[in-house]
Amino acid sequence: MPVATGPSRSLGRRFWNFWSASFTSNLTDGIAMIALPWIATHLTDSPVLITLVASAGRAPWLLLALPAGVLVDRFPRLDLMLVANGTRVVLWAVLAALMATGLVTIPVLILIAFGLGIMEVLYDTAAESAVPALVSRDNLERANGHLRTAEISAQEFIGRPVGGFVITLGLAVPLLLNAVATAVSATLLAFLSRRERRLNAGERRAADRPAWRDIGVGVTTIWRDPLLRRLVLGTVVFNGLYSMVLSTQVLFAQNTLALGSVGFGLLMVATAVGGVAGGQLSGWVAARLPRGSMPMISLLGAGCCFLLMALFPVVPVAMAAYLVSSAFVLTYSVAVISIRQRITPSEILGRVNAAARTASWGVAAFGMVGGGVVVAFAERFLTVEDAPRIPFVLTALGAFGIVLLVGRSTTRLAREH
Numbered sequence: 001m002p003v004a005t006g007p008s009r010s011l012g013r014r015f016w017n018f019w020s021a022s023f024t025s026n027l028t029d030g031i032a033m034i035a036l037p038w039i040a041t042h043l044t045d046s047p048v049l050i051t052l053v054a055s056a057g058r059a060p061w062l063l064l065a066l067p068a069g070v071l072v073d074r075f076p077r078l079d080l081m082l083v084a085n086g087t088r089v090v091l092w093a094v095l096a097a098l099m100a101t102g103l104v105t106i107p108v109l110i111l112i113a114f115g116l117g118i119m120e121v122l123y124d125t126a127a128e129s130a131v132p133a134l135v136s137r138d139n140l141e142r143a144n145g146h147l148r149t150a151e152i153s154a155q156e157f158i159g160r161p162v163g164g165f166v167i168t169l170g171l172a173v174p175l176l177l178n179a180v181a182t183a184v185s186a187t188l189l190a191f192l193s194r195r196e197r198r199l200n201a202g203e204r205r206a207a208d209r210p211a212w213r214d215i216g217v218g219v220t221t222i223w224r225d226p227l228l229r230r231l232v233l234g235t236v237v238f239n240g241l242y243s244m245v246l247s248t249q250v251l252f253a254q255n256t257l258a259l260g261s262v263g264f265g266l267l268m269v270a271t272a273v274g275g276v277a278g279g280q281l282s283g284w285v286a287a288r289l290p291r292g293s294m295p296m297i298s299l300l301g302a303g304c305c306f307l308l309m310a311l312f313p314v315v316p317v318a319m320a321a322y323l324v325s326s327a328f329v330l331t332y333s334v335a336v337i338s339i340r341q342r343i344t345p346s347e348i349l350g351r352v353n354a355a356a357r358t359a360s361w362g363v364a365a366f367g368m369v370g371g372g373v374v375v376a377f378a379e380r381f382l383t384v385e386d387a388p389r390i391p392f393v394l395t396a397l398g399a400f401g402i403v404l405l406v407g408r409s410t411t412r413l414a415r416e417h
Helices: 013-043 047-063 065-074 077-100 106-133 137-169 173-199 217-224 226-256 261-288 294-311 315-343 346-378 387-416
Strands: none
Touching: 013 047, 013 077, 013 106, 013 137, 013 173, 047 065, 047 106, 047 346, 065 077, 065 106, 065 217, 065 346, 077 106, 077 173, 106 137, 106 315, 106 346, 137 173, 137 261, 137 315, 217 226, 217 346, 226 261, 226 294, 226 315, 226 346, 226 387, 261 315, 294 315, 294 387, 315 346, 346 387
């Protein structure tokens, strides 16, 4: 078995161009999270229709991620990212024009949100699959950590505040801003895409068989590989439970911690700061932990934080635990993604990534609904203040259970790879 070399300090110019394109693209996602629902409130008073606008952008992850994985494995990945962002430029510009002329309706807004969601699925699946071609295998944790940091920073710290500000200048302004920002991202990708065609010409050709036959390849590959199967199943369980926490954390903040809107906002800031810290430290942590141990150690740390919040629900403990748990969740995500990229052959990586994302997004949707059900059921036996603590307990127990049941075998398999 060859001896692994230490990671290079430099990720390279190509990666940082790629990172810049991803940062700009994520900036538009943050602005859209504010702009689209806000526009919907000006078109209708129906809560159902307003939530349909938000869900239309997420639905493609469940409906179209697997077909997107097939495309990612059949065509140059940076080219697909360029096509996705080029299409988004057109969609944002069309929506801005319709808004400026007063022709936007709720059905039109839902349709465009769905189109933007489709392009997001294609872009993100291709982006996650393109990283191994841009950096060395030993630098995957560092690269993925930087990309996740860019995602959080662009969406949470910049995109949402900018979206909230520019929308006061006019409902069409954030849409035009997104069209321009997406065009900048597409321009950066155009240079990378041209170089990728020279470097990787002929590596990925369209298969002779129909595309629909390739859709299930990612699922079967995950199921047949012991390490991939353990990682995906562990992530599905953890994401489902963690989604219960996310969907009920406002009740935890209001009823258990007695926080107002400002306090809840600060709690979310602590979460974002922890995520950025986790992303930036991922490469450093991975280089210092025993090989293959980062996923389970991260899960164990996150579980301890969630249990701490449930047992000691006071503001200082919650603030610190939110920050640290977010860092652990981020290092877990980076570790799992990096292992998946490292052990999966390039020709099927798009479909494997798509299958893993479909599973995690699907269970997250059910987990968010389940969180409300769990809290409502717990209120039959506990006080309103104590019931929101139950999702934290369940998530902690789930994390501990994953580590106990498959932690040793997962770490061993990761180390062997």
